[in-house]
Amino acid sequence: MGKPKIAFFDFAGCEGCQIEFTNLGPEVILGLLEHVDIVEFREAMTEKTTERIDIALVEGSFTMEKDRERLQSIRKRSRIVIAYGACACTGGINALRNHMDDYHECVYGPDARMPHLQSGPALPISSVIKVDYYAHGCPASKDELVRILSSLLHNDTPFIPSYPVCVECKRTETVCRFDEGDYCMGMVARAGCGAPCPALGIPCEACRGFVDEPNLRSLETVLMERAGFSQDRAIGKSRMFTANLRS
Amino acid sequence: MSVARFVDERGLKAFVDALAGSRRVIAPVAKRGRFSFEEVSSADELRLDYDVTILPPKKVFFPPAQPIVRFSEGEVESCTCGIDTVLLGVHFYDVKAIDQLDYLMRENNADWDYLCQREATTIIASNIQTVSPRAFWDSVGTHVDPQGHDAFLTRIATGYVYEPRTPKGEALLEHGPFREATAEETAEARQVNESVMGTCPERLGYTTEEIAERVRDAYGNEKLWDELAERCFSCGSCNTVCPTCYCFDVLDSWNLDQKSGTRTRYWDACLTREFAAVTGAGGSRENFRERHSSRFRHRFMRKTTYLNEKLGGPACVGCGRCSQACTADIADPVRVITTIMERTS
Numbered sequence: 201m202g203k204p205k206i207a208f209f210d211f212a213g214c215e216g217c218q219i220e221f222t223n224l225g226p227e228v229i230l231g232l233l234e235h236v237d238i239v240e241f242r243e244a245m246t247e248k249t250t251e252r253i254d255i256a257l258v259e260g261s262f263t264m265e266k267d268r269e270r271l272q273s274i275r276k277r278s279r280i281v282i283a284y285g286a287c288a289c290t291g292g293i294n295a296l297r298n299h300m301d302d303y304h305e306c307v308y309g310p311d312a313r314m315p316h317l318q319s320g321p322a323l324p325i326s327s328v329i330k331v332d333y334y335a336h337g338c339p340a341s342k343d344e345l346v347r348i349l350s351s352l353l354h355n356d357t358p359f360i361p362s363y364p365v366c367v368e369c370k371r372t373e374t375v376c377r378f379d380e381g382d383y384c385m386g387m388v389a390r391a392g393c394g395a396p397c398p399a400l401g402i403p404c405e406a407c408r409g410f411v412d413e414p415n416l417r418s419l420e421t422v423l424m425e426r427a428g429f430s431q432d433r434a435i436g437k438s439r440m441f442t443a444n445l446r447s
Numbered sequence: 448m449s450v451a452r453f454v455d456e457r458g459l460k461a462f463v464d465a466l467a468g469s470r471r472v473i474a475p476v477a478k479r480g481r482f483s484f485e486e487v488s489s490a491d492e493l494r495l496d497y498d499v500t501i502l503p504p505k506k507v508f509f510p511p512a513q514p515i516v517r518f519s520e521g522e523v524e525s526c527t528c529g530i531d532t533v534l535l536g537v538h539f540y541d542v543k544a545i546d547q548l549d550y551l552m553r554e555n556n557a558d559w560d561y562l563c564q565r566e567a568t569t570i571i572a573s574n575i576q577t578v579s580p581r582a583f584w585d586s587v588g589t590h591v592d593p594q595g596h597d598a599f600l601t602r603i604a605t606g607y608v609y610e611p612r613t614p615k616g617e618a619l620l621e622h623g624p625f626r627e628a629t630a631e632e633t634a635e636a637r638q639v640n641e642s643v644m645g646t647c648p649e650r651l652g653y654t655t656e657e658i659a660e661r662v663r664d665a666y667g668n669e670k671l672w673d674e675l676a677e678r679c680f681s682c683g684s685c686n687t688v689c690p691t692c693y694c695f696d697v698l699d700s701w702n703l704d705q706k707s708g709t710r711t712r713y714w715d716a717c718l719t720r721e722f723a724a725v726t727g728a729g730g731s732r733e734n735f736r737e738r739h740s741s742r743f744r745h746r747f748m749r750k751t752t753y754l755n756e757k758l759g760g761p762a763c764v765g766c767g768r769c770s771q772a773c774t775a776d777i778a779d780p781v782r783v784i785t786t787i788m789e790r791t792s
Contacts, residue, residue, distance in 0.1 A: 231703035350701040359698055363683060363719040370687035370772070371511035371714060373502045375479040378774055387680035387774050411681075412720055415739065418678040422774050 204254035204353065207240035208284070209274055211260030211267055212294055212322060217285035218243035218259060220339040228346065235353055252277045255352060257284040257335070257345075261291045262328050263319040275329040280352060283324065283331045284345070286338035286441055290409040293338060294322035295443035324444065333358055336408035338441060341393050361392040364411045365404045368395035377403050383427030385438060388414035407441045414445075449617050451633045452625035455606035462623025463490035466533050469622070473507055474535040475500055484534070495536050495602065498579035499766055503690030504537050505548055508565040511687075511714045515560050515697075519707035526709075527560045529567025533619065536573045536600075540584040540764040542593040544690030545570070547758050549595055551693055554757075560712070569615045572596040574636075575643050581767030583649040583781050590655070591760035601636035608636035647765070649781040655761050658784055659752040665787050666748070669740070675783055676743035678775040683716025685746060685769035685778040691762045692716075717749070718742050747783060 208218050222229070222244055239249040256278035262271065275281055286292035297303055298321045304312040311317070325331060333352075335345050344360075351358040361367075365386035369376065377384035377398055386398060389406035397404050410416075416438065423434035454462060466472050467488050475497040476485045482497035484504045502511070517526050537545070549565065552558040572593070598616030601608045608628050611617040628636075651658070665671060686692045696715040701708040715722060723736040736742045750763040763780055770779035777783075 228703060234703075235705050346703075347700060350703075350705060353705055354701065362721050363716070364680065366680070366682035366684045366774075367687055367714075367716060367719065370502070370684055373478075373483050373506075373511075375481050375501065376772065376774070379481060379771075380479065384774075387682040387684075413681075413739075415678065415680050418680060418775050421678065426774065 203235060203237045205239045205249075205252070206236045206255045206257065206349070207238070207249060207253045207278075208242065208257045208259060209240070209270075210242060211258065211271070211288070211325065212263040212319070213260030213285065213287035213292065215243055215259065216338075217287075217340045220342050221345065224342050224346065232346065232349065236349065250277075253279070255280045255282060255349070257282050258288050258325050258331075259284045260325075261287040261294045261322040262325050263294065263322045265320065268328055271325060271328045280332045281325075281329060282333045282335055282348065283326065284335045285340040286336060286407050286409065287322070288325045289334045289336050290442060291322045291324050291444040292407075293441055296439065297322060298443050299439065322444075334360060336360070336390055337393055338407035343394075344392055361390065362412055363391050365389045365391045365393070365395050365398070365406075365408075367391055368393070369398050372399060374399045377401075378422075378426050383423055383429065383437070385419065385423075387422070388416065388419050388438075405440050406438070410442055410445050449611040451628040451636070452609045452611075452620060453606060453628040453632050454609060454623055454625050458624040459607050460490035462619075462625075463487070463493060463535070465622040466535075466619065471530055471532040472535060473504070473532060484536075493536070495573055495600075496576040497536070498575075498577040499538070499582065499768060499771075501768075501772075502688060503544060503766070503768065504534055504541050505545060505690055505693075507532065507534055507568060508545075508561050509548065509552075509693065509695075509714075512711055513560060513713075514709050514711050516710040517707065518699075518710065525560075527563055529563040529565075532564070532568045533571060534568050535571045537570055537596065538575050538584075538766075539572060539593040540582075540766050541690055542570070542572050542596045543588070543591055543760075543764045544766070546593065546595040547691050547754075547762060548693055550758065569598075569619060570596040571598045571600055571609075571616065571619070573600040574602060574640050576602060578643070578646050578648065579767055579771070581649060581770035581779065582647045582765060583651055583767060584765035585644045585647045586649075586651040587763055587765035587780075588655055588760035601639050603632060603635045603639060605632070608632050610636070649767065649770075649779070651765075651781055651784060653784070653788055655755065658761070658788070659755050661791055662747055662751045662784065662787055665791050666744070668791065671787065671790060672740040672744045675777065675786065676740035678777050679718070679739045679743050680775060681718050681720050681739050681742060682774070683719040684772040684774070686716035686718055687714055688768040688772045690764060690766055690768070691750070694722075717745055747780075747787075750780065751784065 283289045348358040368391045384403040385406045386404035389404050390408040420434040423429040474487050475482045475494050476492045482500045552561040597613040599610045694715040695712045697712045724734040754762040
């Protein structure tokens with residue numbers, strides 16, 4: 201049996217998650233290539249494939265009906281589908297448009313009516329196809345992806361944390377953003393990133409989406425009481441990466 | 448027991464510098480307006496005037512992420528070992544917490560991944576110079592004496608009184624310019640430690656037994672627990688900063704060669720949703736504490752009642768870390784216990 205075949209596919213997104221993979225550097229990428237073959241990867245190679253794939257890494261959100269068929273074709277020829285990055289996992293930051301109707305003019309100005317900009321709501325790829333695993337984050341964590349791929353190579357179920365970022369901040373003894381008069385959403389944000397943002401003094405924006413059953417009412421209260429947000433700002437803030445995960 | 452010694456400020460610095468030159472010294476240092484126990488290379492970094500550290504000193508023996516085993520193609524090798532360490536500046540409430548962990552990690556199957564570093568460590572406790580904003584260590588488990596430390600250091604007007612409690616604590620004396628403390632100096636040290644009691648900003652007004660009984664009786668009062676946990680995020684911060692929590696999860700990770708790897712244990716937190724989730728027959732899933740409020744209740748049962756007989760006191764030492772770490776500010780044991788006591792009377 202040959203090495204498992206891996207392919208990257210992109211939908212609505214910045215392709216930064218593909219770039220993030222290249223940031224693993226030659227040592228790690230060449231190490232991985234001892235165990236897998238990459239057969240399609242637009243940001244790094246010109247070859248494409250229409251053959252069967254073992255692991256499809258699908259990046260970007262589903263925003264146009266015309267993409268449905270392509271997603272379904274990827275699903276059909278892939279043994280495992282991983283939603284790769286926030287846009288694919290939850291709709292990501294693209295989903296902010298789902299709560300707006302005036303963005304065309306304000307973002308694109310005179311080009312607002314160009315036909316390729318007429319897209320639908322930004323949805324996670326799971327709204328179209330079955331997803332086996334999620335590599336969360338904006339960008340997706342490259343180290344986590346290596347862990348996920350390694351687990352799959354051993355036929356293990358990858359461990360993808362469901363606890364919040366607070367757990368990782370505490371494990372690294374990071375000073376809480378609220379202790380420094382700031383805001384944060386680490387209490388409801390899915391961990392797995394290792395909490396690098398709060399460690400650098402930057403609030404967690406929940407780019408990996410929410411934990412299961414996030415206490416959003418309490419989040420709004422804490423953002424208002426402890427960070428001095430208005431209610432509108434508290435609600436808006438908690439939508440940044442998670443617009444599809446809440447009302 | 449050994450005689451108390453005295454050392455002045457300069458002498459203490461020389462002592463700490465000498466220790467740091469000959470072994471690992473871990474002590475409280477400043478961290479962005481808070482404090483943490485870190486390895487120090489010189490006495491200048493030391494902050495014995497700290498109020499409370501973000502994480503408790505248990506992390507020295509029981510790190511938040513601890514590689515315990517390395518494996519390679521069928522070979523398995525332990526990767527924990529004790530490093531000669533002085534843990535300096537531990538407040539008495541953390542001494543009590545370490546003493547509890549020592550007991551729990553030794554009972555039944557002894558946990559050598561904890562004990563190897565514990566046994567390689569000399570603990571120098573120190574008096575509390577600054578009281579933290581949510582502390583209540585002077586009103587919880589007051590009948591439990593702090594023990595397990597090797598020496599106690601108390602700051603007095605003219606310097607420090609060092610009281611060795613074990614041969615390990617005695618053995619360190621050769622590293623500093625100590626002299627025998629006078630009766631006055633020893634009396635002053637005792638007075639310093641006595642007078643800090645009663646200064647905590649928060650106070651539990653009930654005995655350990657009263658609390659244990661009433662909290663246990665409130666177990667079935669779902670309405671009360673729902674109300675207490677209404678704002679809970681299940682973020683686990685109350686667990687992960689607690690000096691007496693000791694639950695962990697174990698995770699294997701593969702190296703790039705896909706032949707070798709590491710088994711690591713991580714602090715776990717019973718407030719998080721997946722903590723009590725298990726896989727059953729045929730891949731079914733069961734979570735036996737599915738609700739925020741049942742996880743919140745579980746923590747209070749553990750801290751106030753379940754372990755009391757085994758530990759001889761509550762599994763809470765009043766450090767106030769959970770109260771400070773809880774962003775929704777609902778974890779404070781004083782407030783929760785007081786509410787339960789008042790509402791169920």
